Amino acid sequence: MPEALSVKSITKTFPNVVANDNVSLFVKKGTIRAIVGENGAGKTTLMNILYGLYQPDSGQIFIKGEEVKLSNPRDAIARGVGMVHQHFKLVPSYTLAQNIALGVEPKKGIFVNQDRLNQSVQAIAQKYGFEINEKEVTLDVSVGEQQRAEILKALYRGVDILILDEPTAVLTDMETKELFVMLRNLVEQGITILFISHKLREVLEISDDISVMRNGKLIGTVNRDETDECQLAEMMVGRETLGGRMRKGAEIGDCILHVEGLSVLDNRDLSAVKDVDLELFAGEILGGAGVDGNGQEEFVEAILGLRPIVSGKIRIDGQEIQDLTTREIREAGVAYIPSDRYRSGVAVDAVVWENMISGEYYSPPLSKGMSLVLPEIQDLSKKLIDSFQVMTPGPNAKTGTLSGGNIQRVIAGRELGLEKAKVVIASQPTRGIDIAGAEAIRKMLINYANRGAAVFLISADLDEVLALSDRIVVFYEGKVFDAGYYDEGIRQRVGKLMTSGEDCIDEIR
């Protein structure tokens, strides 16, 4: 079979990170190739290079046997490479047809010829067997249909190599099935598909060959018929020696946070957390591993009272908190380091002290009657800035001028500095911050557990979870699986649970 696309020895580095390390890949025409790997393995970087969004530091790209240089997506499209991103790039108020043909519309004089536009879109859709209501306005249609429009957008431009970045992450099971039928249709018509995922079951269902990436390297490529989920999981997670273990012996106390039968919906009203039970004990660090988007966010938001729950009970020290307000829950002793610090961790346009007192401002000594006691607030902020080593000119500096790591220290200072919390929920606390900052945050969490608080560390960074946790649970498709206490076999157990949930659970035990 002729080759559709290949790369030789691609290397791409970002400051402090080698995202792609000497990667070579060969894809046959008319096949579906899956690229799998954990977050940060370098999958998306490689695809962005193939789509001309990044230029590699070294290495060659061949499309249909010809060496090419892709300086931007237009080059890539001209060579027949199209990409559908995980987050759609559609204009919500346009019809699907207008989005599909955006920028290359059939014209009548200087105006867009709407009839020809709709006809041409419908023709492409029929050619590839896509069902689409091209006259519908984009914001009114389902996510599945928006995704179809994204794929058609690429096909409309005459693309025959299609890169899909985690296409199933946003879909329901039903929509996923429909997508796979369409992808099969495309392949039969000679289109080549590269497909990024971390859901191994889906990958085995849809692809012909599977390439596994880890830490920027291409570990290997296997044929679908010659592999299984457990082999893939092993390739993804690796057999690294357990270096950098930071956690030493814990004194486990009573159960502090008790979650029973918790079910929660996501923003699209789909089931995100499914009947989850969880116990968190005093003095322990419980690691919450799992690929992003498996219900972690919704779970945490439900505990904090930020998201309504469908059913279930949440108790702190025996007190039911599921019907309390966020403030009451926090007063019951919950500290929270949110995963997206810019969205819900701080107000970047507020000054540092304003972000440091958001949990305390309403009680003495920071306020008296209805007024804030500004000198007390300044003193407390200065104290927290010192003890959490926030690099800032002072409490009156705009928070947005601080680096990510320092903003995270502001949040940590606020949440942990007063040492009141019984439960610390830290969601992706070190994502995207510098090494020193990450190290400092990790030490704070350990100190907190040593003081007898219960720490729930949720992180997609498996190494971090392994380095800090006494016990690990894994989020997979809205369920939580217990991987047990830390020992030599835990990396393997967690890795398998992360990628295939209960399927491997018998094998592990």
Next chain:
Amino acid sequence: MKSGSEKKKRLASWKENFADVGAQLFNYLFILLASLLIGAIVILLSGKDPIAAYVALFDGAFGSGLKFADTLDRTTIMILAGIAGSIAFRTNIINLGLEGQLYIGAFAAAWVGFTFHGLPSYVHIPLCILAGVLGGALWTVPVIYLKLSWNIPVLVPTLMMNYIAIRFTEYLIAFPFRDPGAPMAGSPRLAQSARLPRLIQGSTINIGFILAILIAIIAFWFLFKTKTGYEMRMVGLNKDFAAAAGIPVNRSYILALTLSGGTIGLGGAMMIMGFFGRFLGGFSPGYGWDGFMIAIIAQNHPIGVLPAALFYGGLANGAMAMQSATGVPQAVVAMVKGTLVLSVTVKVFIEGMRKRLQQWVI
């Protein structure tokens, strides 16, 4: 020794603040001159003398003690409208309903003023003021209901409520509360006990002006020095952050709308009790919208509202004088105001972009 270095630091930060304020003032001065220049070009193009027009404008606004006093009287409503806009903006609530809230507040105050007779002033005036504040505040209740139960952005409902308010008060003075003796469609006269005491003979300026300045100071204290003000500002800057911290987001929205409506309602009461003496249909040439603009120019700072309101008051008072003296239409003033707001908006926008760019580069 230690306190000495502390003092020095404080002095340095003061100096920095002053430099900052100085740069801001310079910026504003520049924008103001540019806006006037653009106005001058238009006047020139229409074949009139811009210098004469501006001299007449300035003379009409500030030319004598009495003219200045009248300008200050106009400034009263401008201050209250600007504060009303700022309070809502600070909570990230775009209250486009200031005009409607103004009318309802004004009518409520007027009703208390012309319905009750024989009360002493020290009872009647506070009662009228209370009615004005409540009228403006309660007019936002339907908007709050829509926002909290259906999550409808306040933008459209507040705007729509304007038309309802203006037409509704027109109906009230055309039928149930019509005064046949009034020169225009209007309510009966307020009892003398409900009129605000004037400050100077020969000018309409009254104690409302002092009250407005007090309100600006209180608003500053409220927004920046109280727990509730802190909550509202944090909700305005990032509501997800506020929610995660346990700050009551919905309560802040409710307060932002009712306080904003109450403040402009107070402004309506001041106009009726101080200037008109009765409720007149269509009495406002758009003070609510001016408030919106003043808040933008002042960047939602209650103290910044004071000079911006004085400027608007001066323009409003001087425009008439300019038109009668030189024949340059008042519309030119509207244009200068528009250019000014546009320039401030662009300046804020550019600063924001520059910050974002810096973040990207770093």
